[in-house]
Amino acid sequence: MDITAMLAVENLSCGYGKTEVIHDLSFRVKAGERLCILGPNGCGKTTLLRALAGVIPWQGSVEADGILLHGLPPKQRAKKIALMSQFSRAAFDYTVYEAVMLGRYAHRSGSLFLSETAADRGAVEDALRRTGVWELREKLVTKLSGGQMQRVFLARTFAQEPRVILLDEPANHLDLRYQAELLESLRDWTADGKRCVAGVFHDIGLALAFADTALLLEEGRKLACGPVEELDEKLFNRLYGMDVRRYMRQMYGRWA
Amino acid sequence: MRKKTVMGRKMNMGAGMKMGLLFLAALLTLLFGVGIGSVYVPPVDILAILAERFFGQSLPDHIPANYSVMVFDMRLPRVLLAFLTGAALAVCGAVMQSLLQNPLASPFGLGVSSGAGLGASLVIVSGFATAGLGTFLLPAVSLCFALGTVFFVLLLAARLDRRMSNVTVILVGMVVSLFGNAVMSLLATSSPAHAQRIQLWQLGSFSMREWSAVWALFPVTLLVCLYFLRYAGDLDVMTFGEEQASAMGVDLRRVRGRLMTAVAVLTGTAVAFVGIIGFVDLIVPHIARRFFGAVHRRTIPACALLGGTFLVLCDLAARTLTPPHEIPIGSITALLGAPFFLYLFFAGRKDG
Numbered sequence: 001m002d003i004t005a006m007l008a009v010e011n012l013s014c015g016y017g018k019t020e021v022i023h024d025l026s027f028r029v030k031a032g033e034r035l036c037i038l039g040p041n042g043c044g045k046t047t048l049l050r051a052l053a054g055v056i057p058w059q060g061s062v063e064a065d066g067i068l069l070h071g072l073p074p075k076q077r078a079k080k081i082a083l084m085s086q087f088s089r090a091a092f093d094y095t096v097y098e099a100v101m102l103g104r105y106a107h108r109s110g111s112l113f114l115s116e117t118a119a120d121r122g123a124v125e126d127a128l129r130r131t132g133v134w135e136l137r138e139k140l141v142t143k144l145s146g147g148q149m150q151r152v153f154l155a156r157t158f159a160q161e162p163r164v165i166l167l168d169e170p171a172n173h174l175d176l177r178y179q180a181e182l183l184e185s186l187r188d189w190t191a192d193g194k195r196c197v198a199g200v201f202h203d204i205g206l207a208l209a210f211a212d213t214a215l216l217l218e219e220g221r222k223l224a225c226g227p228v229e230e231l232d233e234k235l236f237n238r239l240y241g242m243d244v245r246r247y248m249r250q251m252y253g254r255w256a
Numbered sequence: 257m258r259k260k261t262v263m264g265r266k267m268n269m270g271a272g273m274k275m276g277l278l279f280l281a282a283l284l285t286l287l288f289g290v291g292i293g294s295v296y297v298p299p300v301d302i303l304a305i306l307a308e309r310f311f312g313q314s315l316p317d318h319i320p321a322n323y324s325v326m327v328f329d330m331r332l333p334r335v336l337l338a339f340l341t342g343a344a345l346a347v348c349g350a351v352m353q354s355l356l357q358n359p360l361a362s363p364f365g366l367g368v369s370s371g372a373g374l375g376a377s378l379v380i381v382s383g384f385a386t387a388g389l390g391t392f393l394l395p396a397v398s399l400c401f402a403l404g405t406v407f408f409v410l411l412l413a414a415r416l417d418r419r420m421s422n423v424t425v426i427l428v429g430m431v432v433s434l435f436g437n438a439v440m441s442l443l444a445t446s447s448p449a450h451a452q453r454i455q456l457w458q459l460g461s462f463s464m465r466e467w468s469a470v471w472a473l474f475p476v477t478l479l480v481c482l483y484f485l486r487y488a489g490d491l492d493v494m495t496f497g498e499e500q501a502s503a504m505g506v507d508l509r510r511v512r513g514r515l516m517t518a519v520a521v522l523t524g525t526a527v528a529f530v531g532i533i534g535f536v537d538l539i540v541p542h543i544a545r546r547f548f549g550a551v552h553r554r555t556i557p558a559c560a561l562l563g564g565t566f567l568v569l570c571d572l573a574a575r576t577l578t579p580p581h582e583i584p585i586g587s588i589t590a591l592l593g594a595p596f597f598l599y600l601f602f603a604g605r606k607d608g
Contacts, residue, residue, distance in 0.1 A: 017418070050499065053502075053503040054502060054503060055499050055502045055503055073507075074502065074505045074506060074507045075505040076505075077505065078503065078504050078505030079505075081503075082503065082504070083499075083500070083503035085497075085499055085500055085503075090495070090496060091357045091358070091359060091495050091496075092353075092354070092359070092495050092545060092550035093545055093546075093549060093550045094492075094495075094549070094550045094551065095549065098492075098549070098550070098551050099496075102489075102492050102493050102496065102504070103504070105489055105490075105492075105493050105504050105505055105506070106504060106505035108489060160504065
């Protein structure tokens with residue numbers, strides 16, 4: 001494989017029970033790249049993310065940061081790949097600081113009475129500042145707004161210090177400004193060229209504005225994968241069953 | 257960086273202080289739990305009796321010799337049994353709530369109580385319970401049944417759903433519990449002679465006030481609590497959801513299986529000795545989280561101390577409110593627990 005691929009997926013198949021959802025899928029994400037995964041509802045976008053994050057079993061070969069994930073202990077895998085799911089509520093009263101500290105789980109050894117190391121505290125502080133929730137660190141997560149909560153989850157994902165972040169519709173339920181801030185901090189995160197992001201977005205406009213490459217999924221198979229500017233608009237039209245460009249122009253044309 | 261370290265230390269100091277106070281409160285409750293009864297024995301005298309028993313010092317003149325027997329052989333084991341049971345149930349409740357991410361979850365939902373109940377009823381109905389070996393046969397059989405039921409629930413859940421999601425576990429646990437309770441009722445009605453004993457067992461009692469029970473429950477409680485502390489970090493991660501936990505590196509199936517087994521062993525052992533005592537496992541974790549936060553490294557010890565203290569106080573009420581009759585301990589915990597739970601729930605709603 002070429003050295004710059006941070007995430008290399010070969011012949012991946014996965015699904016739930018006996019139902020296969022993703023069929024023989026191969027794609028790569030280079031270091032520093034931001035990939036968006038596009039496709040209509042039910043095409044297997046979220047399933048793909050869940051497989052890559054180790055939530056559901058899969059067949060094939062997945063390599064992250066040059067390491068084969070197959071058979072890797074969960075903690076080792078979590079040091080390479082993190083998943084940021086859709087907004088979810090916390091069940092119990094953790095403070096923001098404590099919740100973000102949980103991102104360090106994979107980096108801690110499972111010894112009795114484990115306590116935080118300086119590296120843990122440093123990573124958590126960095127994550128809190130990157131996402132702008134440092135000031136909220138002593139608040140309880142159960143008292144946060146949806147937008148604040150999502151930023152805390154992003155901070156926890158950063159604190160995990162992975163090389164690949166998988167996003168599952170991270171901007172859902174967020175105000176425009178929070179959406180922009182969230183994507184901006186993710187863009188900063190990949191800016192050093194050593195990490196990459198692969199995300200599922202509901203909003204195509206948002207996806208194409210954020211990502212530099214796109215993976216188009218049609219019924220669990222790859223329709224196309226490549227730089228956003230090079231993808232033929234006919235593929236989009238086929239994927240969504242409508243004239244996507246015209247629709248986008250209608251939506252955003254008034255300001256453009 | 258430095259600023260944060262200072263803040264972190266201050267926070268821990270506060271929690272440490274609170275934990276120390278709670279520890280003191282627990283000790284005082286134990287002392288007064290032993291002291292209060294048909295005759296009051298002041299704490300100083302209790303300490304003197306303990307010194308006599310443990311270090312062979314002679315008893316001060318003003319303490320009658322039969323007080324020593326009453327305090328050391330009757331009240332103390334009972335109070336300690338109550339404390340251990342409360343600690344065990346509260347800690348298991350906290351762990352179950354986190355494992356299933358459900359503030360209303362309880363170890364009894366896994367079928368522990370109905371399994372233990374079924375085992376106990378079988379022993380009672382068979383008539384072996386009255387024999388000399390009954391004192392240990394009953395707890396042994398009900399522990400085996402409790403463990404068997406939990407394994408059955410987990411196996412069935414794993415069979416139905418390979419990922420063993422929380423909903424599956426809760427539903428299977430509920431179905432199996434209801435079935436076990438039905439069989440227990442059937443046993444009780446089919447042999448009216450034993451029905452009352454089964455019913456008493458279902459409400460819990462510390463009247464088996466023997467040191468042997470304390471020595472059996474103490475090591476199990478201590479070891480399982482330490483085991484839970486070892487998994488404190490995993491439990492923290494798991495409260496935020498199954499998908500996120502496994503993506504963050506938790507070996508979900510294995511960790512959950514181990515912790516549920518530990519819950520079954522501890523609740524099963526406690527229930528086997530004292531019967532079914534509700535509400536402790538449900539409300540104590542909520543109170544503990546309120547004062548000590550949700551991080552399990554603190555919640556688990558806090559639950560142990562609070563749960564133990566709570567049950568000693570409940571037992572005190574059970575045996576002193578209506579002398580010479582005892583109120584079943586399960587009724588007391590329910591009487592106190594139900595309104596308190598509602599209060600907690602609605603108070604939380606208002607400012608939430």
